[in-house]
Amino acid sequence: xxxxxxxxxxxxxxxxxxxxxxxxxxxxxxxxxxxxxxxxxxxxxxxxxxxxxxxxxxxxxxxxxxxxxxxxxxxxxxxxxxxxxxxxxxxxxxxxxxxxxxxxxxxxxxxxxxxxxxxxxxxxxxxxxxxxxxxxxxxxxxxxxxxxxxxxxxxxxxxxxxxxxxxxxxxxxxxxxxxxxxxxxxxxxxxxxxxxxxxxxxxxxxxxxxxxxxxxxxxxxxxxxxxxxxxxxxxxxxxxxxxxxxxxxxxxxxxxxxxxxxxxxxxxxxxxxxxxxxxxxxxxxxxxxxxxxxxxxxxxxxxxxxxxxxxxxxxxxxxxxxxxxxxxxxxxxxxxxxxxxxxxxxxxxxxxxx
Ligand code: ATP
Ligand code: MG
Numbered sequence: 001x002x003x004x005x006x007x008x009x010x011x012x013x014x015x016x017x018x019x020x021x022x023x024x025x026x027x028x029x030x031x032x033x034x035x036x037x038x039x040x041x042x043x044x045x046x047x048x049x050x051x052x053x054x055x056x057x058x059x060x061x062x063x064x065x066x067x068x069x070x071x072x073x074x075x076x077x078x079x080x081x082x083x084x085x086x087x088x089x090x091x092x093x094x095x096x097x098x099x100x101x102x103x104x105x106x107x108x109x110x111x112x113x114x115x116x117x118x119x120x121x122x123x124x125x126x127x128x129x130x131x132x133x134x135x136x137x138x139x140x141x142x143x144x145x146x147x148x149x150x151x152x153x154x155x156x157x158x159x160x161x162x163x164x165x166x167x168x169x170x171x172x173x174x175x176x177x178x179x180x181x182x183x184x185x186x187x188x189x190x191x192x193x194x195x196x197x198x199x200x201x202x203x204x205x206x207x208x209x210x211x212x213x214x215x216x217x218x219x220x221x222x223x224x225x226x227x228x229x230x231x232x233x234x235x236x237x238x239x240x241x242x243x244x245x246x247x248x249x250x251x252x253x254x255x256x257x258x259x260x261x262x263x264x265x266x267x268x269x270x271x272x273x274x275x276x277x278x279x280x281x282x283x284x285x286x287x288x289x290x291x292x293x294x295x296x297x298x299x300x301x302x303x304x305x306x307x308x309x310x311x312x313x314x315x316x317x318x319x320x321x322x323x324x325x326x327x328x329x330x331x332x333x334x335x336x337x338x339x340x341x342x343x344x345x346x347x348x349x350x351x352x353x354x
Pocket of ligand 1: 015016021042043044045048049050061
């Protein structure tokens with residue numbers, strides 16, 4: 001099928017105290033319309049940065065230093081996204097300009113591991129999903145609410161009408177995830193980016209959400225760029241697989257190619273390195289992974305190198321200097337300013353013994 005997204009030689013740099021970090025170093029891949037591409041690779045390899053580049057929601061200290069992000073969903077572009085009908089180079093757009101605002105949430109959406117990254121605690125589910133419609137379509141509040149209800153039904157809320165008036169905190173983790181998916185899909189984007197959408201959920205709910213994404217993809221015909229550490233998920237859902245390592249692509253190919261005969265031993269090493277937490281109450285620990293991408297580090301034996309002098313056996317999990325601030329991204333996404341800049345986690349460190 002048609003190429004929907006073509007990323008060409010993408011480079012992303014971060015300005016950090018004392019220099020520049022080259023997080024993405026010349027990455028190229030494509031996503032065909034309606035297909036599922038899995039983006040895999042160890043922690044810190046640049047998967048989220050690549051995804052955030054496509055939506056232009058990179059942190060402030062990041063810049064796209066080179067390359068193109070060509071998006072063409074076949075829609076004749078009018079209004080802000082006007083380039084004569086061909087592909088739009090997202091890398092060349094202004095991150096907060098009208099064209100990018102029209103694409104983001106309208107034609108390309110993202111869902112995250114932690115639904116509260118997308119959902120505001122202050123507004124009802126109906127208002128938030130409806131708001132996503134009104135940002136992109138000229139509709140009345142009533143029409144937006146009807147579309148929100150329809151999408152809540154499609155993501156299988158047990159009682160979509162009632163769900164409109166609930167607040168995120170009243171919902172279970174799985175339903176919050178569904179609300180976030182409804183908000184992402186309510187405008188029928190051609191591309192959904194899912195950045196470890198189910199990592200924080202328990203295994204049963206994970207399977208339900210992945211099945212839901214697969215069903216919605218069949219229903220709505222969107223392509224999915226799925227970032228995951230779970231190679232079982234890759235084996236189930238992906239048409240094509242792109243493996244990243246330290247900001248570069250190590251290998252890519254169809255699912256069959258990649259699993260049957262990795263052209264590079266890296267995927268095999270990755271299969272062994274996938275972190276596993278066999279600790280039932282410890283599921284609460286997993287969301288730390290999303291926080292690490294905002295600064296600080298999560299260390300797990302056999303997954304990332306231990307700092308010099310660490311005990312050879314090492315703790316099961318060590319979290320060092322994690323900091324998370326709410327704000328810029330959420331404000332950009334919804335146009336809401338509430339809570340911007342609030343420090344949610346400030347320099348948290350702890351370790352859990354084996
Ligand atoms: P994970 O699987 O843990 O989510 P990832 O592959 O998504 O990892 P990214 O979040 O894309 O990794 O980060 C890639 C690299 O970009 C990191 O190793 C880090 O060097 C750099 N990086 C990410 N965010 C920042 C930031 N805010 N400031 C400086 N460097 C950053
Ligand atoms: Mg990530």
